[in-house]
Amino acid sequence: MSSTTADLQHGHGHDPNAPESDPHFQHHFTTMEQQFDTSKIGMWLFLVTEVLTFGGLFAGFGLLQGKYPQEFIEAHEHLQRLAGAGNTVVLLFSSFTMVMAVLSAKSNQKEKTVRYLWMTVACALIFMCVKAYEYHHKFEEGLLPGLWYSHEGDLIKGSHGYASFFSFYFMMTGLHGLHVVIGAIMLSWLAIRANRGEFSSNYYTPIDLVGLFWHLVDLIWIYLFPLYYLIK
Amino acid sequence: MEHTLTTGAPAGHHPHSEKNYLNETTGIWSWMTTVDHKRIGLMYLVAVLTAFTIGGIFALLVRLALLNPQHTLFGKQWVTAEMYNRFFTLHGVVMVFLFIIPSIPGALANFVLPLMLGARDVAFPRLNLMSFYLWVIGAVMGITSMIVGAIDTGWTFYTPYSTAADGTVNLMVMAAFVLGFSSILTGLNFIATVHKLRAPGMGFFDMPLFIWAIYSTAIIQILATPVLAITLVLLAIERSFKIGIFDPAIGGDPVLFQHFFWFYSHPAVYIMILPGMAIISELIPTFCRKTIFGYRAIAYASVSLALVSFIVWGHHMFVSGQSQLASIVFSALTFLVAIPSGVKVFNWLTTMYKGNITFETPMIYALAFLFLFGIGGLTGIFFATLATDVHLTDTYFVVAHFHYVMMGSTAIAFFGGLHYWWPKMTGKMFNETWGRIGAFLVFIGFNVTFGSQFIMGAQGMPRRYFNYLDQYANIHMVSTVGSWILGLAFLIMAINLLASLKTGAKAPKNPWGGTTLEWETDSPPIMHNFHDQPVLEHEPYDYRHRTS
Numbered sequence: 057m058s059s060t061t062a063d064l065q066h067g068h069g070h071d072p073n074a075p076e077s078d079p080h081f082q083h084h085f086t087t088m089e090q091q092f093d094t095s096k097i098g099m100w101l102f103l104v105t106e107v108l109t110f111g112g113l114f115a116g117f118g119l120l121q122g123k124y125p126q127e128f129i130e131a132h133e134h135l136q137r138l139a140g141a142g143n144t145v146v147l148l149f150s151s152f153t154m155v156m157a158v159l160s161a162k163s164n165q166k167e168k169t170v171r172y173l174w175m176t177v178a179c180a181l182i183f184m185c186v187k188a189y190e191y192h193h194k195f196e197e198g199l200l201p202g203l204w205y206s207h208e209g210d211l212i213k214g215s216h217g218y219a220s221f222f223s224f225y226f227m228m229t230g231l232h233g234l235h236v237v238i239g240a241i242m243l244s245w246l247a248i249r250a251n252r253g254e255f256s257s258n259y260y261t262p263i264d265l266v267g268l269f270w271h272l273v274d275l276i277w278i279y280l281f282p283l284y285y286l287i288k
Numbered sequence: 289m290e291h292t293l294t295t296g297a298p299a300g301h302h303p304h305s306e307k308n309y310l311n312e313t314t315g316i317w318s319w320m321t322t323v324d325h326k327r328i329g330l331m332y333l334v335a336v337l338t339a340f341t342i343g344g345i346f347a348l349l350v351r352l353a354l355l356n357p358q359h360t361l362f363g364k365q366w367v368t369a370e371m372y373n374r375f376f377t378l379h380g381v382v383m384v385f386l387f388i389i390p391s392i393p394g395a396l397a398n399f400v401l402p403l404m405l406g407a408r409d410v411a412f413p414r415l416n417l418m419s420f421y422l423w424v425i426g427a428v429m430g431i432t433s434m435i436v437g438a439i440d441t442g443w444t445f446y447t448p449y450s451t452a453a454d455g456t457v458n459l460m461v462m463a464a465f466v467l468g469f470s471s472i473l474t475g476l477n478f479i480a481t482v483h484k485l486r487a488p489g490m491g492f493f494d495m496p497l498f499i500w501a502i503y504s505t506a507i508i509q510i511l512a513t514p515v516l517a518i519t520l521v522l523l524a525i526e527r528s529f530k531i532g533i534f535d536p537a538i539g540g541d542p543v544l545f546q547h548f549f550w551f552y553s554h555p556a557v558y559i560m561i562l563p564g565m566a567i568i569s570e571l572i573p574t575f576c577r578k579t580i581f582g583y584r585a586i587a588y589a590s591v592s593l594a595l596v597s598f599i600v601w602g603h604h605m606f607v608s609g610q611s612q613l614a615s616i617v618f619s620a621l622t623f624l625v626a627i628p629s630g631v632k633v634f635n636w637l638t639t640m641y642k643g644n645i646t647f648e649t650p651m652i653y654a655l656a657f658l659f660l661f662g663i664g665g666l667t668g669i670f671f672a673t674l675a676t677d678v679h680l681t682d683t684y685f686v687v688a689h690f691h692y693v694m695m696g697s698t699a700i701a702f703f704g705g706l707h708y709w710w711p712k713m714t715g716k717m718f719n720e721t722w723g724r725i726g727a728f729l730v731f732i733g734f735n736v737t738f739g740s741q742f743i744m745g746a747q748g749m750p751r752r753y754f755n756y757l758d759q760y761a762n763i764h765m766v767s768t769v770g771s772w773i774l775g776l777a778f779l780i781m782a783i784n785l786l787a788s789l790k791t792g793a794k795a796p797k798n799p800w801g802g803t804t805l806e807w808e809t810d811s812p813p814i815m816h817n818f819h820d821q822p823v824l825e826h827e828p829y830d831y832r833h834r835t836s
Contacts, residue, residue, distance in 0.1 A: 084408035084485070094411045094484040101476045105514040112518035112548060116533065119544050202531030202538070216532050216539020223531040227522075 080259045092261055099265045103272050106235075110276055113231070117224045117283070120217075127217025129288055130210065134199050135225075136190055140285040143186050144277065150179030151274045158267045161260035166253055169263070173247035176270065180240035187233055194222070201226050225284060232280060235273045242266045308715065312815040323413035326813060328420050329399030330713060333706075335423065336395050339386035340699075342431075344778065346379035351737070351771040354764050357756055369754040373440035376752065380443035381434065381460070385467050386427050388698055389556065392563030393474050393509075394423065396705050397502045399713055401478060403806035403813065404496050406487025406822040411480035415473050422470035430463035432456075442752065444553070445520075447534035447545040451527050458527055461520040468513045468520075471559070475509030478502055487805065489824040493587065496804045496828045497580065500587040501566030504594035508555045508562075511598065516552035519545065546608050550601035558597040560694055562590060564701035565632055568657050571704055572636045573829040574802045575651035576643025580829045582635040589628035589635075596624050606677045615674060622672035629665050633658065648800065649723035653704025656731045657697055664692030667742070682752075685745025691738045700730065703781065710785065711799045715812040716792030722784040729777030736770030803829050 078088055085091040121128045157172035198206035201223035210218055246263055249255065255263060309326045319327060353359055353367045353375065360366070367375075402410055410416050433439060437456025441449060450457055482503050486495065522533050523545070532539030573580045580586065602610060602618030636658060645651070667689040670676045680686065707727075711717055744763045749756060756764065798807035803826075809818050 082413075084413065090484055094480050097480045097483055098412055098415075098476055101479055101510055104510055105472055105476075108511060108514035109518045112515045112522075116522065116544060116548075119541060120533075123541065124539075202529050204529075220532055220539050223533065227525065 078258055080261075088258065092264075095261050095265060096268075099268050103268060106272055106276075110228070110231070113224065113228050114279070114283075117228065120220045120224065124215065124217025124220060127210075127212060127215050128221050130212075131199075131218050131221035132284060132288070134194070134197065134207075135285050136193065137285050139186050139190050140281050143183050144281050146179050146182050146186070147274045147277050150176045150183075151271055153179065154267050154270045158260070158263055161250065161255045161263045162257055164257050166250065166255075169250045169255065170247055173243055173250060173263075177240050177243045177247065180236050180243070183236055184233060184240075187229065191226075194226075228280060229284075232273070232276055235276070239266070239270050239273050243270070307814060308810060308812040309815045310715070310812055321417075323409070323417050324815065325402050325410045325413065325416060326399050326713075326817075328416050329395055329397075331420055332390065332398055332423070333395035333713075335420075335427070336387050336391045339382055339427065340391075343379050343382035343387055344775070346375050346382065348771055348775055350375045350379055351768040353754070354756070355768045356765065357758055357761050359754075370440065372754045373752075374434070377440050377442055378434050381430060381439075381464075383694075384443050384556075384560075385430065385464055386423075388560045388694055389467075389471055390423055390474070391702050392567065392698070392705065393471075393478070393502060393505060393559075394420070396567070396702070396709060397478065397498075397563065398474070400709055400806055401499060401502060402481060402485070403712075403809065403817055404499055404804050405481065405485055406490065406805045406818065406824070407481065407485035408816050408818075410477045411485060412477050416477055419470045419473035419477070422466050422473065426463045426465075426467035426470060429459055429466060433459035433463060444549060445523065446549075447523065447526075447540075447542045448536065450523065451535045458524045461524050465517050465520045468517045471509050472513045475506035475513075478506040479510065482506075487822050487824050493584065494824055494827060497569035497583065497586050497590070498566040498804075501562045501569065501590040504590040505559055505562040505566075507591075507594045508559050508597060512552045512555035512559070515548060516556075519548035519552065522548075543605070543608055543610060546605050547601070550604045551598075554601040554604060555594075555597040557690075557693070558593055560698045562593060564657065564661075564698035565590065567701040567705035567708070568636060568654050569632075570802070570804065571650050571654035571708060572639050573831075574708075574800050575648060575654065576640050576645050577801065577831050578639055578643035578829075579827075579831055580635070581638040581641075582631070583827075583829070585631050586635050589631040593625070593628045596621075596628065600625060603672060603677070606674060607681050619672055619674050619677075623669070625672075626665070626669060633662065633665075647724070649718075649720060649727050650704045650708035650800070652724055652727040652731075653700050653707065656727065656734075657701050657704065659731075660692050660696030660700060660734065664689060664697055667692065680745065682750055683745040684741040684749045684751055687751045688738045688741035688745055691741070696734055696738065700734075703727075703730070706785075708800065709806075710788070711795030712806060712811050712813070714789060714792075715795050716788045717795050717799060718784050718788035718792055722780060726777055726781035726784060729773060729780065733770050733773030733775075733777050737767050737774055738770070740767040740770065803831065 081088060082091060085094070153172045153175040157169055157176060160166075160168035160172055194200065198204075198208070199222050200206065200219075202219055205219035205222060207218065243266060246266055250263070309324055319331065322328065349367075350372070352361070353372045355361070358365065359372075398410070398416065402408065433456040437459065439453075439457060439460050441453055441457060445457070445461060482495070482499060525531055526533045526535060526540065530538060534540040534542050534545040536542055569580065569586055600618060600622045602614055603622045606615050606619075647655075667685070670680060670685070671689065704727075707718065707723060740763050744760050744767075745751075747760070747763075749760050749763075795811040797809070797811055799811075800807075805822050805824070806813075808822055
């Protein structure tokens, strides 16, 4: 809706809490608070579907690990633990900057909001660079999924287990990486909007929701890292 | 164009009723971009009925191919085994993914749920429109892949056949993936709506039972569908890049696919049946003019069916080679399903006891549901029992059983609901006599078609087979003739409903004497549903204050 009508109503009614005064208010709700809570429920439900999507992959990984225990232990030695650990720290730190962005938006601190959002984007980019370096190393060594697997010197000759390990490694870290990229795009868009002054303590729903999404992306990595890099 | 809508309207009709959601704005673009739940519901209705027609035609072709063991028509063989495989795949995929799953939630609940809650719209109107377009995209992808690629995997896409089969299986599974997201978004929208947009004064236990069952359905849609989505992606990846996940030849595990598939698809059975039960819980009290018996029991039964549905998937896999222990546990758990199902049926029957029952068209569908769901549910116990399951697996007994549940229960409840809310959706009354004839013929045709399949299944006729022994010739013919009765019945129903749009009488606000909030607004409702925010004053199904 045009902001002019909203401004007019605002000036007329002198009631800052009247939902009509906010250009973001949707008319099938009664209050801004109800609208915010509803959006939040929607986001949580979406996150549930995300958890179950990854859950399918975790279950598949577990089943094939049971089928090829020796191969999986051997294959995981090829992963670079230091790079994985570094990325874990980067993502944990990005969750902190994300929380700070939400808090800043909530308390009307525009400059801080923008700064923390860009810091979160920077963390996402660092994460993806490290991931690209790791992938490059796997490609060089022939540690690839399925039929492309061409690594030499494995202990159990001719087993499908190594290729299976890397199939799941690439699918799960790949899907997670896709989420990081999507998150970074959304965060950049939010940073631009925040810079235009679109958010305030009355309306910061998008930052809050993307924040929830970003924490989930972080959380999934917290599970992926030990599963692939640490557990023997 | 002169508006003469108010002529002949019953007393007490709202004075400014010329404008409603159908004519508030005009032009195709106003429909394509609408975020109004009623319009989206109506578009869904047209879409799923189109799918039902396509799937139905292929069902008739399947039955026609099996009319006699020589597969002849007027002395000439007209169908090959390959064509037959495609017919039943098309029938199964279209009916399951394009019709049954979206039918009641997408079309009817989309329309009715916000009205029943006294809300102006669903929580996320734009997401609702997106869900509809995802359905359209998925439908186009699916039908294209079946026409171009001639898929013959059946609707279950079992590996390793589906990973080795030619054809456009990738496009097909991606279509199912997109349709899955459409279903997820609908469920997500309904849960948020139920939590946050109830009318003032309406607690969870003041909601109509329709909402309870749709809410339970939405829980399953959210929890189960993502697993199907990832399974189908894995299948497509395996086919495209030869990565060993399900195919044992390249290091995969085919039983893993079955676990994944049924982890979704068993709960999906409840995505299909719960909305059917939702409608029956509305029809029975309305046409018995009696408060529903055991409101809380039915509400809890809906939720517990949703939860139990997640722990019984292994009963589809008794002959797949899963461990004996797993089979025994899944068998025992499966019997749990009978409890909430039984609770519902007995509560409906008890509601009817000493009720003031009238037999309008929707009620005939409701009674048909009770009868057919009884048979469908009880024959389900045959499959929960390990020994009989092994004997009956992959026979026509299975086909008959799930058609009694999917079609005899869900589809019949859907058509009951369609007749029930038709006046509300279109503002027109259909011809009651032809409505009853249609309903009665559906019931007869259905039982002839599928009742006979119980018999041939028990005698050992395997499902999906193109060729069969002469000893099954007669019973196959009976089943095929039944499919013609069924086809005729649906034709009568379609003509009757379509004719009502032209010649039907103007529908009053509350033609059936219902007690829920959707009957307190105009037929058809105005764009914003209610002239004033409704406030709940009595419990649902409270007929004590009604004099009629």
